[in-house]
Amino acid sequence: MVNTEVDTTLFGTDVSYEIGGRWLAYWTFLLRLMVGWWFFHAGITKLLESGVSYNASWFVAQEGLVLSPIMNLFQSGIPYGIVQFMIPVGETLIGLGLLVGCLVRLASFFGAFLMIFFVTTNRGWGHGFVNSDLMGLLLFVTMIVLAAGRIWGIDAILERTMFVQNNPWMRYLLG
């Protein structure tokens, strides 16, 4: 059982194709670990350096950017505390989820959510317009589409439990 036929349509047009299932599974797993480590490392080092008091003032104070009106609401008080907490903790949990393959789609959703902020606050586009942040955003969407947690991940085990079998909507969060 090597090849898999993806039998589907796009906008009503048949685009079915055959693909090497083994390599698809292998590369999806590899990508998941890479992306997971990237975010886990980014988060855990922030936690080790500054705990849940990450200095995000430069991040939320930027003006004239696409998401500035939203970010500027989080410049002080409790909202700023939430940002200080959520960036390191969120990155760590998202990365950990991908590394062990647990709640991969949910984790990747929040990963993509974080990345759109990083993409649009790219310190004056210091790394170009199409940059690693944009690639990271695309990778998180890829993790969702490919259900990367189903390959040697905890999600593969969870999806075989009776609880998930009886609540198939959970496969949208797992996988």
Add this chain to the structure above:
Amino acid sequence: MSTTTNTDETLADQIAMALGGGLMILGVVILGLIEVFSGKPYSPIADGSVAAGVTIDPYWRALLITIGVAVLMLYAIYVVFVRGLLGQRSI
């Protein structure tokens, strides 16, 4: 050879794919091509900041990408809550 199961393509699927992906392709690829073919600067960024004489302000390209991603995220939420709760087949 194993075969994946085909699922019905709904209007919501098509709107999410066309609008979400379309806006991202517009922001990154199409406007990028226009930037290249409209002459120097070929990239909106030079020396780490927005280049002088850029044809399309990267702000607008970033806005298109943001809206495109937002469309896909809203679709994801719709799928979980509407299709999931209705008990339709999950993927």
